[in-house]
Amino acid sequence: MATKGRIFAGCTVALITPFRDGKVDEPALRELVEWHVQQGTPTISPVGTTGEAPTLSHDEHERVIAVVVETAAGRAKVLPGTGSNSTSEAIRLTKFAARAGADGALLVAPYYNRPSQEGLFRHFAAVAEATDLPQVLYNIPGRTGRNMEPETVERLCRLAPIVGIKEAAGSLDQVSELLGRTDLTVLSGDDSLTLPMLAVGAEGVISVVANLVPRDVMSLIAAFREGRLDEARRAHARLFPLCKDLLGLAPNPVPLKAAFSILGRGRGELRLPLCPLDGPPLETLRSALDRYGLPTDAQR
DSSP: OOOOOOTTOEEEEEOOOOEETTEEOHHHHHHHHHHHHHHTOSEEEOSSTTTTGGGSOHHHHHHHHHHHHHHHTTSSEEOOBOOOSSHHHHHHHHHHHHHHTOSOEEEEOOOSSOOOHHHHHHHHHHHHHHOOSOEEEEEOHHHHSOOOOHHHHHHHTTSTTEEEEEEOSOOHHHHHHHHHHOOSEEEESSGGGHHHHHHHTOOEEEESGGGTOHHHHHHHHHHHHTTOHHHHHHHHHHHHHHHHHHHHSSSTTHHHHHHHHHTTSOOOOOOTTOOOOOHHHHHHHHHHHHHHTOOOGGGO
């Protein structure tokens, strides 16, 4: 099997979409991208789950992609979410990402309609046939209701545009099988499993926590790659409680946007049906940020 380029190995941030008074806050979005460029974040992935893509209009979705590409200006790769449970819509968005100058597209498995494995194959094959933009599959059965089986991914990896998979099924056995069956760049879709997945052969993460501490996520990956395993384990142990609270207190990105507000980095505005974090969960998050050493609003 020919080796595919590892263009999305390492740390990719699953970027939030900032809102102001119900609209996409473009100045804040540009500031976020610029901050990640300055932090050295290699790849930025807007309009995914963390970016609240399900509540963006088609025009907003495309505009966010265009703004991120324009602001990154080649200083960081851009891997926007262009998936849909409608194959024609996924093709349209992926073609738009290509025209906008994105470096690739992140394609979530179709959700809600729960296609068969053959339906999954035909869906992704249709997108791959429609555009040669590099494509990363995204398997997250907890949200889509259907697992992409390794046999299906093995069939898909033979298509040239498909270069990687974001794997968020939570199974190291499945990761190991994917690595044995394919030559794709396998990326963790769960921050808390980044180090365990690296240990069995994955090559990076598409990270929620990197919205807050991208350099720490990059340091973990670098330590592992360079054989500094004790350092990598220490980084994992330090990040783990923060990852757990950012992803466990409420659906993503509710705790993350609350963290942005607590840290004075944004308004933390969400779109319904997502609701702000409050009460004991908010205090739990505040304590987690404080323990990690991030300056909360009470400390400024």
